[in-house]
Amino acid sequence: MKAVRFDTFGTPHEVAHAVDVAEPGAPAAGEVLVEVEAFPINPVDLLTIAGRYATRPTLPAVPGAEALGRVMAIGAGVTHVAPGDRVLMMGRENWVQHKILPAHEAIPARVVADPLQLAMLKVNPPTAKLMLEKFRALQSGDWVIQNAANSGVGTCLIALAKVRGLHTVNVVRREELVTPLQARGADVVVVDGPDLADRVRAASDGAAIGLAIDAVAGDATGRLAECLSPGGTVVNYGLLSGEPCRIGPGEVVFRGITLTGFWLVKALGAMSAVTIIALYADLASRVADGTLRVAVEATYPIDDIQAALAHAGREGRNGKILVTPNGPLGGR
Numbered sequence: 001m002k003a004v005r006f007d008t009f010g011t012p013h014e015v016a017h018a019v020d021v022a023e024p025g026a027p028a029a030g031e032v033l034v035e036v037e038a039f040p041i042n043p044v045d046l047l048t049i050a051g052r053y054a055t056r057p058t059l060p061a062v063p064g065a066e067a068l069g070r071v072m073a074i075g076a077g078v079t080h081v082a083p084g085d086r087v088l089m090m091g092r093e094n095w096v097q098h099k100i101l102p103a104h105e106a107i108p109a110r111v112v113a114d115p116l117q118l119a120m121l122k123v124n125p126p127t128a129k130l131m132l133e134k135f136r137a138l139q140s141g142d143w144v145i146q147n148a149a150n151s152g153v154g155t156c157l158i159a160l161a162k163v164r165g166l167h168t169v170n171v172v173r174r175e176e177l178v179t180p181l182q183a184r185g186a187d188v189v190v191v192d193g194p195d196l197a198d199r200v201r202a203a204s205d206g207a208a209i210g211l212a213i214d215a216v217a218g219d220a221t222g223r224l225a226e227c228l229s230p231g232g233t234v235v236n237y238g239l240l241s242g243e244p245c246r247i248g249p250g251e252v253v254f255r256g257i258t259l260t261g262f263w264l265v266k267a268l269g270a271m272s273a274v275t276i277i278a279l280y281a282d283l284a285s286r287v288a289d290g291t292l293r294v295a296v297e298a299t300y301p302i303d304d305i306q307a308a309l310a311h312a313g314r315e316g317r318n319g320k321i322l323v324t325p326n327g328p329l330g331g332r
Contacts, residue, residue, distance in 0.1 A: 002302045002325060004095035007060045009051030013309035016049055016063065018302050024100045027075035032106045034069030034087060037329060038119035038299075039094055041312035041321045042066065042152070043238065049309075052242075054263075064094030066122035068115055071106070078103045080277075085110065088122050088280060090268075097302065097325045104273060107280050111288040115329050116322055118287060120294050124152035125283045127237060127264050129160050134267070135233050135260065136211045140165030143207045145200065145227050147171040147192065148215035148240060149181055152294050152320060157213060158186050159291050169200055169209065169227070171220075174316070197226035211235070218243035221259065225251040237262040295319035301327070 001023050006016040027033040044065045047053040067089045071081050080103070081087055087106040089099070109118050132138065144161055148154050149170030161168050162185045169188040170181050178189040188203045190196065200209075212224040212234040218241035225234050225247045234257060236245050251257040268276060286292040297319030300308035305323065312321040 001097040003062050003097070004064070004302065004305050005060050005062055006049050009049065009056070009059075012046050012049040012313060013306045016305060016309055018305050021096070024098055027073055027078075027100050029076040030078065030103050031075040032071055032078060032081060032087070032101045032103055033073040033098065034089065034101060034106065035072050035098055036089070036094065036096055036325050037068045037070055037086070037115050038322050038324050039064055039067035040120045040152075041308060041323070042123060043240065044123070046309070046313060062093040062095055064096075065092060066119070067094035068109070068119035068121075069099070069101075069106070072098070075103075081106050081108050086115070086118065088118070090122065090276075095302075095305070095323070095325070107277060109280070109284050111284045113284065113288040116296055116299070117293060118284065119322060120152060120320060121280065121283055121287060121292075123264060124294070125156045125160075125286070125292055126268075126279060127262070128153050128156035129279075129283065130264070130267050131213055131235050131237065131262050132157065132160060132164070132166070132211075134262070135235050138164070138166055138211065141167070142211075143167045143169060143204060143209040144211045144213065145169040145171065145209050145224060146213035146215070147220050147224060148238070149186065149189065150177045151215060153213075153215065153237070155181075155184060155294055156292055158184050159286070159293075163286075163291060167204075167207070169204055171196065171224070180318075192220065192223065194223075196223045200227045213237070214245070216240045217245045219246055221245040222247045222251065225257045225259070228255075228257055231256045231258075233258045233260060235260055235262050297321060299324055299328075301325070 003021045071085045086109045090105040167187045170186045181189045208229040210232045214236040215238035217239040299322045302325035
């Protein structure tokens with residue numbers, strides 16, 4: 001079977017390749033064998049291959065933060081999934097055609113929905129949902145601001161905020177992104193810049209904003225902080241700029257702005273198995289009813305992983321890049 005592997009850290013589309021590896025065999029007790037139907041290429045995958053993520057795998061390594069699988073066989077004692085079920089693959093190293101999982105890493109996705117959308121369910125939707133819930137007691141009518149609003153997390157946050165009656169200010173880097181995000185339900189969309197706070201206040205009629213979601217870091221963190229009401233919270237979950245978060249001391253000392261971080265791995269690690277299954281069941285239902293939908297720009301076969309990685313790393317994309325390692329999903 002095929003797997004994606006990298007033997008050294010570096011530019012993802014240069015160092016990662018599709019290689020032939022042994023089939024995994026039959027599942028043992030407490031294990032599940034899956035066929036991988038689709039996996040997205042996320043920023044965390046690109047950072048991992050480049051050696052710039054918080055944790056560096058032992059080389060050679062197989063990347064893959066998330067994927068959707070179809071159960072092929074189960075080992076003794078596995079009762080929560082059965083052959084034929086679609087499952088979210090909760091471990092890593094998912095960029096393969098077939099894989100054996102510990103049973104607890106196979107979360108059922110028992111909804112009728114686009115499998116490409118389900119393949120993107122593990123990371124971005126719960127990141128958006130939990131950041132909206134964990135840091136502020138938000139009520140219907142409250143405002144939230146985020147940057148990288150056209151990202152996978154950003155579009156999920158817009159949709160989930162709207163369901164809760166929250167208003168969103170959405171910061172982007174290009175003017176052409178404004179109208180598409182407004183069509184998704186964004187209340188305010190502004191292009192980032194040094195006068196961001198003044199333009200946000202004008203566009204939101206001076207609304208009090210207590211929560212900022214930051215995927216960029218660097219000076220962008222400080223610009224979000226300036227948009228907040230006194231006592232507000234900035235939650236950083238990404239480093240698209242590649243720079244440390246920077247907030248001026250006046251924001252922290254005199255206006256009481258707090259900077260904290262969010263990492264989905266840590267958040268899920270603090271949850272029980274029952275809570276995790278319930279979280280993903282709720283999010284899967286949001287995919288099925290159309291609330292959560294991420295634009296897909298292209299899909300690739302696993303043998304074209306280098307082209308897929310190069311595409312995923314381009315500036316100016318308008319959707320996610322996914323790989324269907326066992327062939328197209330039409331009719332599945």
